[in-house]
Amino acid sequence: MDLQGASAIVTGGASGLGEATTRRLHGAGAAVTILDRNAEQGEALAKELGGQANFAPADVTKYEECQAGVAQAAANGPLRVAVNCAGMGIAVRTINRDNTPHDPAAFKFLIDINLIGTFNVMTLAASSMATNDPDPGGDRGVIINTASVAAFDGQIGQLAYSASKGAVVGMTLPAARDLSAVNIRVNTIAPGLMDTPLLAMLPEPARASLAASVLYPKRLGIPDEFANLAMAIIDNGYLNGETIRLDGGIRMQPK
Ligand SMILES: NC(=O)c1ccc[n+]([C@@H]2O[C@H](COP(=O)([O-])OP(=O)(O)OC[C@H]3O[C@@H](n4cnc5c(N)ncnc54)[C@H](O)[C@@H]3O)[C@@H](O)[C@H]2O)c1
Known part of the structure; x- marks a missing residue:
């Protein structure tokens, strides 16, 4: 897909995996909105x-803010x-260790960000993409969601996280099927241990x-490397409805 003259949106685009993707998309000539x-x-x-990089202040759990970001x-x-x-x-x-149940508010909080936030921007972006003319390859747009290996190998303490990321994996095929009628591809990346600010805070x-x-390779x-895979998904017009692990072959242990 030729991104010159095209627009792209990256949620969480200010840090970590999103920031790296923002940089790649900008380098490829897209007008990138960092939401x-x-x-x-x-x-x-x-x-x-x-250049054409711009910032959209928004919380992905707030639908109106997502609408404004996608419109921008x-x-x-x-x-x-x-x-x-x-x-x-x-x-x-x-x-918990004292046998009290998982705080339901904490569970809902995480589902709201990781699942509902992804749903919000995916559906709003798809609605906009559906009005595009197809590019020379036939695509009107490409959506990439971020899950985690925790969707498959959830560890102790990852009940909410694994549920949210498993749901992102679960949305991939039905969204790709729904959007096939308008030539929009949907894929998901499931990263392993990535060296973002989150892990940078840990002691050496x-x-x-x-x-x-x-x-292998034995490193974070x-x-x-995430951004590189995102660009490969955008470029490869035959990749659709798939979740790709990006994890150096890791299979997470219980803890
Ligand atoms: N780093 C890893 O090892 C790893 C592994 C697997 C999956 N992931 C997933 O990759 C994604 C990016 O993680 P990262 O490591 O780059 O994290 P990060 O903290 O470096 O970046 C996340 C960005 O999302 C933004 N954000 C968080 N909640 C938001 C909200 N409600 N509305 C708008 N913006 C919000 C933050 O401000 C931040 O800029 C996450 O979904 C994470 O679960 C990360």
């Missing part, structure tokens, strides 16, 4: 990139790419231990 709730980082990145992106050219990276994790067990021994648990993933 993020972190205004300081989002504005700074848009300013650093210059579509005003910069035909919206052809939407990458959903906004997300986070919590560590809470099904029952903990980072080294995580790196050693990867099959680089955010640009």
